[in-house]
Amino acid sequence: MSRPDRRATSPGAAEAPRRPLGARGYGICLAGIVWREVLRFVQQKERFLSALVRPLVWLFIFAAGFRSALGVSIIPPYDTYVLYEVYVTPGLAVMIQLFNGMQSSLSMVYDREVGSMRVLLTSPFPRWWLLFSKLIAGVAVSLAQVYAFLAVAFLWGVEIPPAGYVLALPAFIITGFMLGAIGLVISSLVRQLENFASVMNFVIFPMFFASSALYPLWRVRDASEALYLVCLANPFTHAVEFARFALYGQFEPLSCAIVVGTTLVFFTLAVIAYDPGRGVMGLRGGPRGDAP
């Protein structure tokens, strides 16, 4: 091991206290966390492919198969009858975000198991900022997947008004935050990576199927009033409707309010959960669950 230029290696500032973290520092921290997440995503090509294949299987096979059986009448935001694949496209786009949110959660659990979570949590920036940066990173990755899917759907004949692609962007961003925040809370509760399979059974599938992603709520109500109420209480339903209306140039205020509210609630819970003094991390004895 050599002795290079002292100025580059010196711990430095040996006697000077550190200056407080400025706005630029917060920005660099955020950019660094997003950069790492994007880098990992780009390196995991199979993750991108599987994120695309999943909704495309629904679109190409399921929707085609059920086109005749599940015709959709004229309901807002549509002003004509639409084909079933047109109806399910917004729900499938949000499904990508749901899986991505849970994937981010999975990567938090993985980071905790391999120890790299410690590096994140010993950063001098506040925990809420670190978690917020993680959320933005997850949203950035999910948007790339959503728009790639919408491009393929367009080629498949699912035509959305051109302005809708732009108008839906804020809806996808807010929805990404909501699903990412739910994922953060889940990651704080899941102790081991092996337990994560249960997240599929108890979170992803119920959220997706008990929503308006695959069938309009009036049809659900025809079948079961109780299931209709469950769907109505499911924030994923409102995320789908928020995105669906936005894609057709309309704003759905109730859905927007529910998605924003759910985001705030779950983000607050995540900040508490990751607080060493108050949350699950504190009770459990640290980010790796080291407590015997």
Added chain:
Amino acid sequence: MEEPQGVPALDVAGVSHSFGRRRALDDVSFQVPRGRFVALLGPNGAGKTTLFSLVTRLYACRSGAVRIFGQDVSRAPSAALGELGVVFQSRTLDLDLTVRQNLIYHAALHGLAGAASAVRITGLLALVGLQERANDKVRTLSGGQARRVEIARALVHRPRLLLLDEATVGLDLASRRAIVALVRDLVREEGLAVLWATHIFDEVTATDEVHVLHRGRIIAAGTAADLAGEGASLEAAFRALTERDEGEAA
């Protein structure tokens, strides 16, 4: 705010910590002076990692206080953690990123980027002898090389206090010696304060200040030479101390 002279790099004052009913640390107090190498000697399960987790705020400090250059870790975590570089016992590098990318990520977590940061990272990789592996994935490195990357990473943000928790465990003798020498150079030449947790006696020299942690308590402190006594080895002294402590507990 002016920092008072004479404030130690690390001040652990009356720290206790329990996991449920099991007491992992019991009223632990010691200091690491500025620019000094201090060894925390204890067997596995003594509470070293718990102590490190409290100092780094991975656990909340509910009893006692931890101060880094006078900044309380619980009350002013940003100021305290900014002064701190840590090498954890378990490996914490991102295996899928390159060596340089790991350091860039760490720099960003401390609000550092740009040309100055890049120069610093290049310099640190030269310091640990890994400049030629800078663009290799961490997963391709040996255990000793990965440890050196972790030391370089811990120095990226120019901390004044470095904590190393069993940093040489699992390494071959040559790698162990290289890492100990590197850290001692940093203390001697750069004025870094170091808390070196270990259970390996030959990593401690006669003049090092040593705190012996056993069953969650500091049972002895002093220079290694003082603890060992005339003609005895540190290992023999340590064994006598811990056996006596176990006898008293029984």
